[in-house]
Structure formats: C-alpha cells, structure tokens
Amino acid sequence: xxxxxxxxxxxxxxxxxxxxxxxxxxxxxxxxxxxxxxxxxxxxxxxxxxxxxxxxxxxxxxxxxxxxxxxxxxxxxxxxxxxxxxxxxxxxxxxxxxxxxxxxxxxxxxxxxxxxxxxxxxxxxxxxxxxxxxxxxxxxxxxxxxxxxxxxxxxxxxxxxxxxxxxxxxxxxxxxxxxxxxxxxxxxxxxxxxxxxxxxxxxxxxxxxxxxxxxxxxxxxxxxxxxxxxxxxxxx
Amino acid sequence: xxxxxxxxxxxxxxxxxxxxxxxxxxxxxxxxxxxxxxxxxxxxxxxxxxxxxxxxxxxxxxxxxxxxxxxxxxxxxxxxxxxxxxxxxxxxxxxxxxxxxxxxxxxxxxxxxxxxxxxxxxxxxxxxxxxxxxxxxxxxxxxxxxxxxxxxxxxxxxxxxxxxxxxxxxxxxxxxxxxxxxxxxxxxxxxxxxxxxxxxxxxxxxxxxxxxxxxxxxxxxxxxxxxxxxxxxxxx
Amino acid sequence: xxxxxxxxxxxxxxxxxxxxxxxxxxxxxxxxxxxxxxxxxxxxxxxxxxxxxxxxxxxxxxxxxxxxxxxxxxxxxxxxxxxxxxxxxxxxxxxxxxxxxxxxxxxxxxxxxxxxxxxxxxxxxxxxxxxxxxxxxxxxxxxxxxxxxxxxxxxxxxxxxxxxxxxxxxxxxxxxxxxxxxxxxxxxxxxxxxxxxxxxxxxxxxxxxxxxxxxxxxxxxxxxxxxxxxxxxxxx
Amino acid sequence: xxxxxxxxxxxxxxxxxxxxxxxxxxxxxxxxxxxxxxxxxxxxxxxxxxxxxxxxxxxxxxxxxxxxxxxxxxxxxxxxxxxxxxxxxxxxxxxxxxxxxxxxxxxxxxxxxxxxxxxxxxxxxxxxxxxxxxxxxxxxxxxxxxxxxxxxxxxxxxxxxxxxxxxxxxxxxxxxxxxxxxxxxxxxxxxxxxxxxxxxxxxxxxxxxxxxxxxxxxxxxxxxxxxxxxxxxxxx
Numbered sequence: 001x002x003x004x005x006x007x008x009x010x011x012x013x014x015x016x017x018x019x020x021x022x023x024x025x026x027x028x029x030x031x032x033x034x035x036x037x038x039x040x041x042x043x044x045x046x047x048x049x050x051x052x053x054x055x056x057x058x059x060x061x062x063x064x065x066x067x068x069x070x071x072x073x074x075x076x077x078x079x080x081x082x083x084x085x086x087x088x089x090x091x092x093x094x095x096x097x098x099x100x101x102x103x104x105x106x107x108x109x110x111x112x113x114x115x116x117x118x119x120x121x122x123x124x125x126x127x128x129x130x131x132x133x134x135x136x137x138x139x140x141x142x143x144x145x146x147x148x149x150x151x152x153x154x155x156x157x158x159x160x161x162x163x164x165x166x167x168x169x170x171x172x173x174x175x176x177x178x179x180x181x182x183x184x185x186x187x188x189x190x191x192x193x194x195x196x197x198x199x200x201x202x203x204x205x206x207x208x209x210x211x212x213x214x215x216x217x218x219x220x221x222x223x224x225x226x227x228x229x230x231x232x233x234x235x236x
Numbered sequence: 237x238x239x240x241x242x243x244x245x246x247x248x249x250x251x252x253x254x255x256x257x258x259x260x261x262x263x264x265x266x267x268x269x270x271x272x273x274x275x276x277x278x279x280x281x282x283x284x285x286x287x288x289x290x291x292x293x294x295x296x297x298x299x300x301x302x303x304x305x306x307x308x309x310x311x312x313x314x315x316x317x318x319x320x321x322x323x324x325x326x327x328x329x330x331x332x333x334x335x336x337x338x339x340x341x342x343x344x345x346x347x348x349x350x351x352x353x354x355x356x357x358x359x360x361x362x363x364x365x366x367x368x369x370x371x372x373x374x375x376x377x378x379x380x381x382x383x384x385x386x387x388x389x390x391x392x393x394x395x396x397x398x399x400x401x402x403x404x405x406x407x408x409x410x411x412x413x414x415x416x417x418x419x420x421x422x423x424x425x426x427x428x429x430x431x432x433x434x435x436x437x438x439x440x441x442x443x444x445x446x447x448x449x450x451x452x453x454x455x456x457x458x459x460x461x462x463x464x465x466x467x468x469x470x471x472x
Numbered sequence: 473x474x475x476x477x478x479x480x481x482x483x484x485x486x487x488x489x490x491x492x493x494x495x496x497x498x499x500x501x502x503x504x505x506x507x508x509x510x511x512x513x514x515x516x517x518x519x520x521x522x523x524x525x526x527x528x529x530x531x532x533x534x535x536x537x538x539x540x541x542x543x544x545x546x547x548x549x550x551x552x553x554x555x556x557x558x559x560x561x562x563x564x565x566x567x568x569x570x571x572x573x574x575x576x577x578x579x580x581x582x583x584x585x586x587x588x589x590x591x592x593x594x595x596x597x598x599x600x601x602x603x604x605x606x607x608x609x610x611x612x613x614x615x616x617x618x619x620x621x622x623x624x625x626x627x628x629x630x631x632x633x634x635x636x637x638x639x640x641x642x643x644x645x646x647x648x649x650x651x652x653x654x655x656x657x658x659x660x661x662x663x664x665x666x667x668x669x670x671x672x673x674x675x676x677x678x679x680x681x682x683x684x685x686x687x688x689x690x691x692x693x694x695x696x697x698x699x700x701x702x703x704x705x706x707x708x
Numbered sequence: 709x710x711x712x713x714x715x716x717x718x719x720x721x722x723x724x725x726x727x728x729x730x731x732x733x734x735x736x737x738x739x740x741x742x743x744x745x746x747x748x749x750x751x752x753x754x755x756x757x758x759x760x761x762x763x764x765x766x767x768x769x770x771x772x773x774x775x776x777x778x779x780x781x782x783x784x785x786x787x788x789x790x791x792x793x794x795x796x797x798x799x800x801x802x803x804x805x806x807x808x809x810x811x812x813x814x815x816x817x818x819x820x821x822x823x824x825x826x827x828x829x830x831x832x833x834x835x836x837x838x839x840x841x842x843x844x845x846x847x848x849x850x851x852x853x854x855x856x857x858x859x860x861x862x863x864x865x866x867x868x869x870x871x872x873x874x875x876x877x878x879x880x881x882x883x884x885x886x887x888x889x890x891x892x893x894x895x896x897x898x899x900x901x902x903x904x905x906x907x908x909x910x911x912x913x914x915x916x917x918x919x920x921x922x923x924x925x926x927x928x929x930x931x932x933x934x935x936x937x938x939x940x941x942x943x944x
Contacts, residue, residue, distance in 0.1 A: 062323030168827030559770030
C-alpha cells in the first residue's frame, strides 16, 4: 500500500507491511464451531461477522493478523506500546545515534477547560486548530514553532557533544526532547488492532494518536471491509 | 501443504492453513533497532537470527504468524489450550452433535516406574510400544482396543438416546469419553509456536501431544528454516 | 470465606483462597495519573471508580487480584480455561488416579428451539428446570439420572481395569466421561475476573458455568463493592 | 517495607506496595496436581519449588502477586513497560504539570567498544564508573552534569512558557527531555516479576534498569526466599 504521511511534516508515517487473512477467514474460524466452512463470502457470512462482533464472540477475529511500520513522536509511541497484546520492535537509541528526527506540530492546541487531560480541537477527523484567548497570545503561538525548533536543535547539539566526549549513547539520549520520532514495527491480530482503534480513535484521545488510529482503520477497512463495518456499527 | 495424519487412525491431523512472514522478516524486525533493512537473507542474517534466539531477544520472532487446523483427542486439545498466547476456535458440542469421532491408540503404553506422570516408550520420535510385565497382561492388552471401542460405542449410543429424549446437547455431551476428537483452529506468532514445541516436544510430555508438536515443528522447519535451526540449537 | 457448594451435589465448589487490594486501591492506582493518593474511600472515589469502568479506563482494576479454588465438571473447566488472562493449576490425571468424582445434574434441560447452542431454563439466577415435550419423555427423563450414574460407574470400572493391567494413567483416562470433576486453582486480576463474569453470566451461557460466574460475582461484591456496582451498572 | 532510593539522587525509588502469597502457596498450587496440600513449608517443598522452576513448570509461580510503586527516568520506564504481562498506571503528563523531576546521573559512562548497545562499567552490582580515553575528556565529563542540569532547566522553562501561553499540556510536554522521572504503579505475578529480573539484571542491560531489577529482586528474596533461590540457581 502507499505510504501515508501523518502530521503534515513528511516524517511520521504508518505503513502496512504485511497481513494474514480476510473477512472470509473470520467466518470460517467461527463456523468451525459448527464444523462448516465456506469458500466464498456470502451475505449471511457478513451477517454472521456482525453478529459475532456485536455479541463479543471475538475469538474468530484473532486468526487474522496485521503488521505495521510506524514512525510517530515518542509520546505517541508510548501510548501505543501500552497496548500489551501487540508485538513491537523499535529503533533503539542504545544502538544507534543516526537518523534523529523530531515532530513539529503544524498547529498548537489550547488546553481544554472541562476535561483536564484534553485539548480543544474541531472533532475527531479534522486537523486540530489553535484556540487562543487573546490576540497577543495568538502572536506568541505563531512563534511557538520557532521556540520548539530552536529547543530541538540545541538538544541535538548537546546530545552530539555528549557523544563526542565519549559518553555512552544509552545515557546521552536523556537530553533529547519527547518530540523525538520513534520508528518501530508493530504486529497484532485483527481483534487487537480494532481494540486499539476503539480506544484511541475517541474524542478524549490525544489528536496525535487518533491520527495513527485512523490510518490503521483505513487499512482495516480496505482489507477486512465487513469486520470494519461490524466494528463501526458497535462503536459510538 | 499436504494434510498430515497423526496417531495412525486416519482421523487426527494438523494442517497449516495460513502463515505470515519468513526468516528475512525476523532479521528486518530486529534490524529496525539499527534502522537497517535487508532485501535478501544473507549469511550474517542467519547468524543474527541465532544470536537473537540464544540471547532471548525474542521479540523479532513475534512478527511472523502461523495458523493451524488441528484435530486431536480431547486430552491433547486441553494441553494445547493451556498455552494462553495462542488464539483458538473449536467445534462446539453445544452447537452440533454431528461428526463425533474418537481416538483409538494404535498401542497402549505402560505406566513409568520412576516418573509419576509419564509412560514408557522408546524415545521421542518413534511410536510408543507396549511394555508389559507378563504374558497374561500382554494378552489382555491385545483386548484393550476392543474394550475401548466397545465403551466408546456405548457412550455414543447413550449420548444419542439423551438427544432423542430431548436433553440439550450441552448437557448430553457429558457422557462422551475423553478420547473424543476436538477440531479447532489455532493461531500463534512464531515465538509462541516455538515455545509450545519446546515445552511439548520433550521426553516427559505425553506422546500424543509430542506428535502434534513434532508436526508443527516440521511446518516451522519448512517455512522458517533458520529460526528452526536457532530453536533446535538452544533446545537440549 | 465459607465454602460454596455448586450444582446441589455437594461436590462442586468455588472458594476464595486469597486476594489483594480493595476498592481504595483502584482509585489510588487511577489517581497516580494526577500524582494524588487517598487514605480512605470517599464519595467522589466511588464516582471515579464508576467513571473509570464506564469509560473503559480499566487499567486501575488490574492491581487487585483474586485467587480461587474451583471444582467443576470438565466441560465447565474447559470453558473457564479459555480465558487466557487467568493463571491455572489443575489436578492432573497423568499424575494421580485417586479422588475421581463426577457431576450428576439435579435436572436435565431441554434443547432450546431458537438458539442452537442453548438450553431452556427459567432465567439466569434460578435452577434450571426440565422442559419436555410429552409425558412419556418426562418418564424417561426421570430415569436419565440413573442412566448417567450407571454409565459413569461402568466408565470408572473400565478405567480401573486399564490401570490394573498396567496401562499408563495418561492413556487410561481417555475412557472417563466429561462429567468428571476438575479441581484447580485459578488466579486473575479484578479486571479479568469481571470480564469472565461478564461473558459467562449471560443468558446464552451454559447454566453450569453461569453458576460459577455468579459465585465469583458474590466474592467480588463482598470484597470490592464499588467495583461490583460499576460492573453491574455497565452490564445489561 | 522501607523506601528504597535509587540512583543516588533521592528522587527515584521502587517500593513494594502490596503482595499476595508466599513460598508455601507455590507448592500448594503445584501439589493441586496430586490433589495434596501442605500447611507448612517443608524441606521437600523447597526441593519441589526448585524442581518446578528448573524444569519450566512455572504456572504455580503465577498465583503470587507483587505490586510496586516505581519512580524512574523515562527511558527506564519505557524499557519496563515493554514487559507486557505487567499491569501499569502512570502519572499522566496530559493530566498534570506539577511535580516535574529529572534524573541527573551521579556518573556518566563511556560507550562500550565491542557491544554497540552497551556502556562500560564495573560489573552488575556496583555503581558505574566513568571510563574516558584522555584527561581532557575527563575534564569535560566533570562538566557534563552542569550541562545536563542547565539543559533540563531551560527545557522546563520553555515548558512553563508553553503552558502560560495556553498551549495544552499534552503538546507542551514534548519539549521535556527524556531524563524526566516517571511515577507509576506496576503489578505482576511472581513468575513475571522473575522474568523481568532475569532479562534486566543482565550484563548487557542498561545500568539504570539493572538497579530497578536488583531492588525488585531484594523484595522477592525477602518475601519468597525459596523461589528466589530457585531463580538464582537457574540464572547464570
């Protein structure tokens, strides 16, 4: 599939590397309960997939697998890796000090008033917009990018000095800010991909991980269209 | 792949239904740590696979997946399903009462003297042989098959009577003996397939599950030859 | 806690052996997010527990643990052990041939007409009742107990003969019917105890496992009353 | 138990908050296989615990649980949270911007020559020492602390400016360096605590996580002395 750029900075991405199975495999895994197998997806198979998902008979969704390459900022990678049913392999900053890249958001968001953990933006599928309380703050915000970039550059410079002076990579990395990009491979079965999307493509999730969840959702929709319908029908 | 009959009764089997990945994917998952990827498996990649397995850096083995269809006796299925990292879907005796089949071992084994849980047989990869203490017991053993078959037939007859009289399947099944065959789909990543084989293809495992582990091992060897070498080198 | 007899046959039971934590630990695990801890459960803590469960912020429920001793028929144990987040240790019929016990249901249930997998009974919390289509079948049903008992006795007799003749336990057990009781220890964190109850204390679950789920629910209610309320409010 | 300070900066710690079980529970969980239970730990029980661990019969170790409070630098927390069998709850920098603290290592380590991922230090249980190639580098190293502190202070200042200007916490945090302390609660069963220690208290692990593994090991040794012996006898 074509590479998908996230975050409008031409750095982050979520690619599908490999997968196993299709909608038909879900019903055939389920129908092993009745000792029956179909060769082609029929209308009643689609109904069965939706019935299974709706009634939490989710084990048949575990025999399909998806493998992604992800490149996202550290704070997004940390949220992703809290999902313990996935398998991960990540570029290690103990091993390598090359290809350091950093996230610079296209827009900064304001702190939400009512939800302590959230930010204000215009809904789930659109880009976040800057909401500020006054013109002068707005002026400052337009300079936040610059402050972030300058801070990032200084951090990398200190990191390189540490390395030049002989300090080990595993310690030197601690000066790097958390907008550092993480590159990793992530594999899960279809059920756990859907669980991830269900928990992270929500209004109260951080925008940066919702974007990741949406892109994974697009891959699911393409490869497992009926499972995707079942999922969306059961997700408010 | 060709269907594999287990247990010499033309009933049990372990088929590979689907899989994802190859040896090369293991090294490329590992090399994401150095931000490096190879297009073709090289000698040093094979060394890396063995290094990873030997040093318990096992996460790169989790991005390959194998999906099996298994048909084994109930007591083997129960041992298999104790492995909690696998995904399973099984013919349910709450749903269906057709296609009942039962295991009749080609040979009975004697109780081991020293290991309370084991039986006596001639090593891991050969068929078990009957070891008896006396001629008269041997005579009886030759009739054990007959006794098992007769018992199985009576059990099925009682089961069918229960169903005819209107007793629900989910209760009627309780009269069926544990040599009943279970048919299920089982999926796991390569690491957990190897863990299963490592625990079940051992001298103190029950012969009937060792046969299952061996057949899975044959599939691993065919699909992931270097991973299989790494595994066998680290398994006494 | 007092021992609980299931199934009215004085054999099956579900005991609480040990546990860790209380409702307060759930909120304090959650409040670590805000770097705050309470010494005593307050009203707003109860609200927080319910908020967390309702919004699927379930990780704070994982720091409490429950450990049970269960003795249930084989087909119930198999359903329980499909829950892969639990830890289990079970009496092994490879090791021991003593203390064989078998389930004889107080009542047989009829096959449900509409739900292929279910049986007919009078709701979730009451004992199942026999529903039969005609008087003559009813007569037969009253003799089903007898048939089951007789079958069980013959099975045990054949099992003992197999052992006497020197056949290993691990093979001999295959003649035993599936109403055989299994005795095991089962441990899970509170979240996964609740997930088990949620999936097994449902109208379409087999009565015999619903009884187990109910008893576990009673222990949860006693030890974690607020978590239990949160759970029941979110379970239709 | 008494609070344990890690890293010599009076900030990091690993406390035991709660636990369930003792050595005796391991053997009784194992002995459920023979339908036997002991009231007091005997010599042969200790032998059994060691036999079980040595032969990878590890399920009896899963019925004991340990719950820790940890405060470690971000890069250590990330390594810990790669262990997917544990339960975690962490202070969220989406929720709160108070109590920011940062790790300043007592000593910097040099990059290892042969092992790309490691640093040079004097063995597993002692503090790491600075190894440098020349006097002038040594001079610089003595000023590395200062550089790290200054960088950390500037990062916090920028973070606070971002917040004052109205930028949401979940974005502002991205300027914070990775020596930021993370505070979290971590729970696992004894088997998975031992697996963590086995993988992280190794020569090629980063010193900062080895210290965490050692402290957890001290708690295991105090609470489960026989299990700890079994573990150390099987860990090179």
